Amino acid sequence: MTMSLTPEYRYEYHKKSVERYLRNHVAIAHPRSLYMPCKYILSAGGKRIRPVLALLACEAVGGAMEDALPASAAIEILHTFTLVHDDIMDHAPARRGRSTVHTKWDESVALLTGDILLGIAYRELLATKSSRIQEILKVFTDGMITVCEGQAMDKEFETRNRVHVNDYLCMIEKKTGRLVSVSTEIGAMIGSGTAVQVQAMRRYGFYVGRAFQVQDDLLDIIADEKEFGKVIGGDLQEGKKTYLLLEALRRAKGKQKKALEDVFHKRKVARSRVAEFRRIYEETGAISSARAQIENDLHAAKEELAGLPSNQAQKTLLWFADKMLNRKY
Amino acid sequence: MTMSLTPEYRYEYHKKSVERYLRNHVAIAHPRSLYMPCKYILSAGGKRIRPVLALLACEAVGGAMEDALPASAAIEILHTFTLVHDDIMDHAPARRGRSTVHTKWDESVALLTGDILLGIAYRELLATKSSRIQEILKVFTDGMITVCEGQAMDKEFETRNRVHVNDYLCMIEKKTGRLVSVSTEIGAMIGSGTAVQVQAMRRYGFYVGRAFQVQDDLLDIIADEKEFGKVIGGDLQEGKKTYLLLEALRRAKGKQKKALEDVFHKRKVARSRVAEFRRIYEETGAISSARAQIENDLHAAKEELAGLPSNQAQKTLLWFADKMLNRKY
Numbered sequence: 001m002t003m004s005l006t007p008e009y010r011y012e013y014h015k016k017s018v019e020r021y022l023r024n025h026v027a028i029a030h031p032r033s034l035y036m037p038c039k040y041i042l043s044a045g046g047k048r049i050r051p052v053l054a055l056l057a058c059e060a061v062g063g064a065m066e067d068a069l070p071a072s073a074a075i076e077i078l079h080t081f082t083l084v085h086d087d088i089m090d091h092a093p094a095r096r097g098r099s100t101v102h103t104k105w106d107e108s109v110a111l112l113t114g115d116i117l118l119g120i121a122y123r124e125l126l127a128t129k130s131s132r133i134q135e136i137l138k139v140f141t142d143g144m145i146t147v148c149e150g151q152a153m154d155k156e157f158e159t160r161n162r163v164h165v166n167d168y169l170c171m172i173e174k175k176t177g178r179l180v181s182v183s184t185e186i187g188a189m190i191g192s193g194t195a196v197q198v199q200a201m202r203r204y205g206f207y208v209g210r211a212f213q214v215q216d217d218l219l220d221i222i223a224d225e226k227e228f229g230k231v232i233g234g235d236l237q238e239g240k241k242t243y244l245l246l247e248a249l250r251r252a253k254g255k256q257k258k259a260l261e262d263v264f265h266k267r268k269v270a271r272s273r274v275a276e277f278r279r280i281y282e283e284t285g286a287i288s289s290a291r292a293q294i295e296n297d298l299h300a301a302k303e304e305l306a307g308l309p310s311n312q313a314q315k316t317l318l319w320f321a322d323k324m325l326n327r328k329y
Numbered sequence: 330m331t332m333s334l335t336p337e338y339r340y341e342y343h344k345k346s347v348e349r350y351l352r353n354h355v356a357i358a359h360p361r362s363l364y365m366p367c368k369y370i371l372s373a374g375g376k377r378i379r380p381v382l383a384l385l386a387c388e389a390v391g392g393a394m395e396d397a398l399p400a401s402a403a404i405e406i407l408h409t410f411t412l413v414h415d416d417i418m419d420h421a422p423a424r425r426g427r428s429t430v431h432t433k434w435d436e437s438v439a440l441l442t443g444d445i446l447l448g449i450a451y452r453e454l455l456a457t458k459s460s461r462i463q464e465i466l467k468v469f470t471d472g473m474i475t476v477c478e479g480q481a482m483d484k485e486f487e488t489r490n491r492v493h494v495n496d497y498l499c500m501i502e503k504k505t506g507r508l509v510s511v512s513t514e515i516g517a518m519i520g521s522g523t524a525v526q527v528q529a530m531r532r533y534g535f536y537v538g539r540a541f542q543v544q545d546d547l548l549d550i551i552a553d554e555k556e557f558g559k560v561i562g563g564d565l566q567e568g569k570k571t572y573l574l575l576e577a578l579r580r581a582k583g584k585q586k587k588a589l590e591d592v593f594h595k596r597k598v599a600r601s602r603v604a605e606f607r608r609i610y611e612e613t614g615a616i617s618s619a620r621a622q623i624e625n626d627l628h629a630a631k632e633e634l635a636g637l638p639s640n641q642a643q644k645t646l647l648w649f650a651d652k653m654l655n656r657k658y
Binding site: 030031033034085088089108109111112114115116118119120122123126133134137138141142144145148149151152153155156 | 438447455474
C-alpha cells in the first residue's frame, strides 16, 4: 500500500500511524487524575523520530510496519516518560509550546504520570507478536536503564569542575543515542532481520541519535529563531554544558578561554552576550568541529544501510540521514 | 535441602536468599551518583514479604525456588521503586529508621533512583527462564500500572470531600494488594503451576495483601509502640484517611461523628487526642470491623491453599497467614 510513496510522505504516513495508535491505545481510564496528564502529554506532538525509525527499520529488513506499531508506540511512550521526569528535575515551565505536566498539575502528578507511562510503555511492547519477545524486552529495558544513566551523568556535569567533550559524547550516547538505537534495533528484530541486519540498524540509530543531539546544540547557536521554535542561545543562558562549550573550552586560549570558563563555572550568560559567544565558538573552531562530528556520524549511519535490501524503507532511512544534515529546526 | 525446615526458618531462609541475590545482582556501577542510592535503599531491610511469597508460591505448586529468585528480586525492586517515589510525594523524612533517598540526597536523585530501579526490576525479571515469560511480564506490568493507579487514588483521597470505606478498600487493593498477588501469581507461573493453581495463588496474595494493609491501619492505633517501631496514632496525626477513620465515620453519630469529620476535613490530630480517637474507634465498632475484615481475608487466603499439594511451602503459606493474624508489628 505504501510502496510508491516519496520518503517525505512515507515518514508522515508512519508518524500519523503512530499517533493514531497512541490515541486509540492509551485511553482515559480511572483514576482520571492520572490518565488525563498521560493523554495530554502524549498528544503534545513532537517529531516522533524514534517510533517512525522503528517502523522504517522493521520494513527495511523486510517486515510489515504494522507488526512494529505497538513497539514503536512503546518507544515513544518511554521517550515521553523521560521528558516528563526530566522537566521536573530541570524545573522546565514549557515544552513544545505547552505547559509541562508539573506546571499544569503539580510535581506529584508529574512524577506519577511518568511512572505509569513507563508501565503503559511495557504493556504496549508486550502486545508485540514475535518469537524474539524476550530479546526485544531486554533491548528495551537496557535502553531504559541507559537513558537513566545518561540523565544522571547530565546532572553530575552540572556541578563538576571539569567535563571533557568526550565525557559529553558518552553522556549523550546514553541519554539520547541509545533510545534511537533501541528503536531501530527493535524495529529490525520485529521485522525478523538477520543478526547482521539488526546490528546495522542498531548502529544506524546510534549515529543518527548522537548526530541529532550535537545538532541540537549547534542549532541553539546558529539557527533562525523563528524556524527553530526556541530562543537562540538558550543553552548559554541556562548555563548548559554543550558540545560547543566544551569543545571551544578545549581549543580556546587567553581571554576567550577565560570567558568560556566563566560560563562553565558561574553558568548563565546574559542574552546580550550570545553573539559574542557565537563568535568565540566560530573562532575556536568549535562550530566546524560540531559540523564535522555531525557529518561523520550521518555518513557512518548511511554506510550502515548499504548492506540492507534496497527497498523504499531503506531509501527513506537514507533520506532521513540527509535531511538531518540540513535540518534547520 | 530445605525440606524439613520449620515454616519460620523457611521464611528466614528465603528472605536471606533474596537479600543475597539483591546484593550480588545489583552492583555499584557508573554513574555512582545513581547506583549508590540504589544500593542504599535496597539494603535497607524490611520484611521482604513479596519476594518470599513469590518463592513460596513457586515451591507450593512444585517448582524449585531458585527458578523464582530473579523474579522475586524483581518484585522487591519494583516495590522499592514505589517506596522511593511515594516518599518524595509524601515528603517523608525517614523509612525503616533511615533517611529517605530524597532526604539523604535530593529529589532529583530520588526521582531518578526510582526510575532506574524499575529498569533494574525488569532486567532481573527478564533473567527468568520460563516458557511463559511473556505472560509473566504482562502480570508484572499490570502490577506496576495498578500500583500507580492506587497511589493516584490515595493522593486524590487527600483532597476529596467524601471517601467511602469501599473506595478505600478499592485503593488499597490496587496500591498494596495487587503487588502481593503479582508475587504469588508470578511465583506459581514460574513453578509451572496449572491455571487453577496460579489463580489460587493469585487470590491468596490478594487477600493477604489487603489484610496486611488494613492491619497496618489497625496497628497504628492498637499496637505497642516499642514493638511496632512507629509512633502510635501516626496516621491520625498525619490526617490519613485510613480504614478505621472511614469505617468509624460511616458508623458514628452526634459528637463522635463531628470529631471524625473534623479529622477528615481539617486533618491532623494532636498526639494528646489519639487516646480519644481510639475510644471512638472502639465504641463505633470500627476496630471490630477492621478485625473482622482482616480475619475474613486471611481465612479466605487459607482456603485458597486447600487445593494445592500439601508440601512444606504450602504449610509455610498457611503459617504465614496465621502469623499475620497475630502480628504485633
